Amino acid sequence: MNSLRARAHLLFGRRSHQSLAPHQHLSPAVANDLVISTVDENSGIAMLTMNRPPANSLSMEMNEAICDSIKTIEANAKIQSVILSSTNPKIFSAGLDVTELVSPDKDRLPRFWNSLQQVYIDLYGSRLATVAAIQGHAPAAGCFLAMACDYRVMSAGDINSDTKKKHVPTIGLNETQLGIAAPPWMGQLLVRTVGFRQAELALALGTLFPPEQALAVGLVDDIVPHQKAESGEDQLIDLLPSQIKDQALNPLLQRAYSQARIYAKIPPQARVASKMVTREEHIFRMIAKRDEDTQHFCGFVTQKAVQKNLSAYVEALKNKSAKK
Ligand SMILES: CCCCC/C=C\C/C=C\CC/C=C/CC(=O)SCCNC(=O)CCNC(=O)[C@H](O)C(C)(C)COP(=O)(O)OP(=O)(O)OC[C@H]1O[C@@H](n2cnc3c(N)ncnc32)[C@H](O)[C@@H]1OP(=O)(O)O
Numbered sequence: 629m630n631s632l633r634a635r636a637h638l639l640f641g642r643r644s645h646q647s648l649a650p651h652q653h654l655s656p657a658v659a660n661d662l663v664i665s666t667v668d669e670n671s672g673i674a675m676l677t678m679n680r681p682p683a684n685s686l687s688m689e690m691n692e693a694i695c696d697s698i699k700t701i702e703a704n705a706k707i708q709s710v711i712l713s714s715t716n717p718k719i720f721s722a723g724l725d726v727t728e729l730v731s732p733d734k735d736r737l738p739r740f741w742n743s744l745q746q747v748y749i750d751l752y753g754s755r756l757a758t759v760a761a762i763q764g765h766a767p768a769a770g771c772f773l774a775m776a777c778d779y780r781v782m783s784a785g786d787i788n789s790d791t792k793k794k795h796v797p798t799i800g801l802n803e804t805q806l807g808i809a810a811p812p813w814m815g816q817l818l819v820r821t822v823g824f825r826q827a828e829l830a831l832a833l834g835t836l837f838p839p840e841q842a843l844a845v846g847l848v849d850d851i852v853p854h855q856k857a858e859s860g861e862d863q864l865i866d867l868l869p870s871q872i873k874d875q876a877l878n879p880l881l882q883r884a885y886s887q888a889r890i891y892a893k894i895p896p897q898a899r900v901a902s903k904m905v906t907r908e909e910h911i912f913r914m915i916a917k918r919d920e921d922t923q924h925f926c927g928f929v930t931q932k933a934v935q936k937n938l939s940a941y942v943e944a945l946k947n948k949s950a951k952k
Pocket residue numbers: 682683685718719721722723724725726727765767768769770802803806808809810811812924925928929945946948949950
C-alpha cells in the first residue's frame with residue numbers, strides 16, 4: 629500500500645504537464661475566458677464550464693485552457709471533485725476544432741496534437757474526481773472528454789417550448805464518418821468504457837448514441853430527464869458561473885452536483901489510489917508513446933485523401949449551419 633501511495637503521489641500528486649509537456653500554456657486570464665472555473669472550498673467541489681462558442685470545439689488554445697484550469701483547481705488542496713460542464717445547453721463539446729485539421733500549419737499541427745494528449749494526461753490522470761455533465765452533443769473528442777472523467781451524467785434531451793421540436797443529444801466516437809480514425813488511445817478508452825464488442829462496432833460505424841442507448845452500453849452512467857426541478861441548492865447556485873446562473877433548477881446539473889458530493893466524501897488517498905489501479909498504465913503509455921503518436925497523427929491527417937474528406941466535412945458543416 630505504501631508503494632502504491634508513493635506511486636499515486638508520483639502520478640497524481642504532481643502536475644504532470646509541468647514536468648512533461650514541452651508546449652506553451654496560455655496565461656490564466658485568457659484561459660479563464662475559454663473555461664470558467666468556480667470553486668466552493670466548503671463542499672470541496674469545483675466546476676469547470678467550457679465556454680468556447682459556438683460549439684466548445686477543441687482548438688489548441690481550448691485544450692491548453694482545460695489543462696490550465698485543471699492545474700489551478702488541483703493546486704487547491706481543499707477541492708476533491710470537479711464537474712465538467714458547458715455554457716452551451718445543446719452542445720457539451722463538438723470534439724476537435726476541425727479547422728485545426730484542414731490544410732494545417734505544419735508547425736502548429738504537432739503542437740495542437742500535443743495539447744490534446746495533455747488533456748488526456750491531465751484529465752484522465754487527475755487527482756480530482758471528475759463528473760461530466762453532458763447537457764448536449766458530445767461527438768468524437770467531446771465524447772473523449774466525457775470518457776476521461778470518472779462519472780458521466782447525460783441529459784435525456786428536451787422539447788423546445790416554442791417549436792415543440794425535441795432536442796436529443798448524442799455521444800460517441802464518430803470519426804469514421806469524417807473519413808478519419810479515432811486515435812488508438814481514444815479508441816482504447818472506448819473499449820475500457822463500454823467493452824470490446826460494443827466498442828468494435830461503434831468505432832467502425834462511427835456510432836453516435838442517443839442517451840438511452842448510451843446508458844444501455846455503459847457509455848454514460850446516468851441519464852436525467854429534463855423537467856425542471858422544484859428547488860435548487862444554494863451551494864450549487866453559488867458554484868454556477870454567471871453565464872449559467874439560471875441553470876440552478878437544471879436536474880442534470882443537480883445530479884452531477886450530487887455525484888460530485890458523493891466523491892468528495894471519500895477519503896482522497898483511497899480514492900486516488902484506486903483510480904490509479906485502472907488508469908496508471910494508460911497514462912504512462914501515453915507519456916512513453918507521445919512522439920510516436922504525434923507522428924502517426926500528423927502523417928495520417930496530412931494525407932491527400934484524408935484532407936479531401938475533412939474539407940468536404942467542414943464544408944457540409946458550414947452549409948448546414950448557413951441553412952438554419
Ligand atoms: C495508421 C496510423 C493511424 C494513426 C491514427 C492517428 C491518429 C488519428 C488521426 C486523426 C484523429 C483525429 C481525431 C478527431 C477527433 C475529433 O474530435 S474530430 C471532430 C468531430 N466532430 C464532429 O464531427 C462534430 C461536428 N459537429 C456537429 O456534428 C454539430 O455541430 C453538433 C455538435 C451536433 C451540433 O449541431 P448543431 O446543429 O447544434 O450546431 P451546428 O452544426 O449548426 O454548429 C454550430 C456551429 O459550430 C461549428 N462547429 C460545429 N462543430 C465543430 C467542430 N468540430 N469544429 C469547428 N466548428 C464546429 C459549426 O460550423 C457552426 O459554426 P457557424 O457556421 O459559425 O455557425
